[in-house]
Amino acid sequence: MESAEFHNALALLDWQVELGATEAICDEPVNCYELPETLAKPKTQKAAQGAVGAAPPPPQVDPVAEAQRVSMAAQDLESLKAALGAFEHCELKRGARNLVFSDGLPGASVMIIGEAPGRDEDREGRPFVGRAGQLLDKMLAAIDMGRDHASAPVYITNVLPWRPPQNRDPLPQEIAMMRPFLERHIALAKPQALVIMGNISAQALLGKRGITRLRGTWTECFGLPALPMFHPAYLLRQPAAKRDAWADLLSLKARIANG
Secondary structure: OOOHHHHHHHHHHHHHHHHOOOOOOOOOOOOOOOOOOOOOOOOOHHHHHOOOOOOOOOOOOOHHHHHHHHHHHOOOHHHHHHHHHHOOOOOHHHHOOOOOOOEEOOOOOEEEEEOOOOHHHHHHOOOOOOHHHHHHHHHHHOOOOEOOOOOOEEEEEEOOOOOOHHHOOOOHHHHHHHHHHHHHHHHHHOOOEEEEEOHHHHHHHHOOOOHHHHOOOOEEEOOEEEEEEOOHHHHHHOHHHHHHHHHHHHHHHHHHHOO
């Protein structure tokens, strides 16, 4: 006669088969939901690097130091433009259409430094070609100067060679990254005087902001006389400031005339 324990065990076995169990693997049941007393610690990055055959991490590049190195290697404006175009550490390059390097005549007595390209500049690859650029041309023509002027040409560039997304203000790290290129650009262009247009340019070249306070007062930058001025884009928004801009233009004209 079969015992009740046998029938209970058979019923339990049938129940497990209905649940999907197909074979018995261990003599003792295993609780899959029970956590082990100790968990294996994940390998640290240092330990992973020490494993046989593990590749060492790529060296960290200081973009400012790299900018200083490659810009100082340039011996003329063409090689500086090529070095800037090959520089891969500025994210602005990936979203821009064109490198905006310069316009006007290299070697001109006046070098104008704007802030950053806008949409029109990004499309054409030249600085100051939009509405602000058209106003700048009129301002320069009023004192018998211009980027294509026969006897009094100017040379024009920007702090940043690539357009920031949505025309946002450049970030401090972007300015710091491009400053070595700008410094070398000035040295190779060899102007007699600098015109620093706008707050971003003043921050990059003079380490100061507040163009309303700075404008109209001659200062020195990289050993050259420098005149901070309102950016033409600001004058389009604030026409009343054109009177101050006219006074600055007359000051520039007098400075160049007197050598």
